[in-house]
Amino acid sequence: MNECPRCGWPQSDVYEVISRHLTSEGVVTYTRCACGAVQIRVQAFETGRVVTTGRLPGAS
Numbered sequence: 001m002n003e004c005p006r007c008g009w010p011q012s013d014v015y016e017v018i019s020r021h022l023t024s025e026g027v028v029t030y031t032r033c034a035c036g037a038v039q040i041r042v043q044a045f046e047t048g049r050v051v052t053t054g055r056l057p058g059a060s
């Protein structure tokens with residue numbers, strides 16, 4: 001679903017950010033559409049998380 005079900009506004013284009021806060025799951029953003037519908041977006045941390053790959057010290 002990439003558009004507002006009420007007015008068809010593309011959700012990739014944020015009309016207004018109401019509030020944004022951090023949770024253990026990621027960044028939760030409350031946005032308001034041009035038609036007034038409130039949407040909740042959750043952006044997980046995964047994309048910004050540093051994942052260590054490669055050899056572990058002591059492993060052979």
Ligand SMILES: [Zn+2]
Pocket residue numbers: 004005006007008009033034035036037
């Ligand atoms: Zn809308």
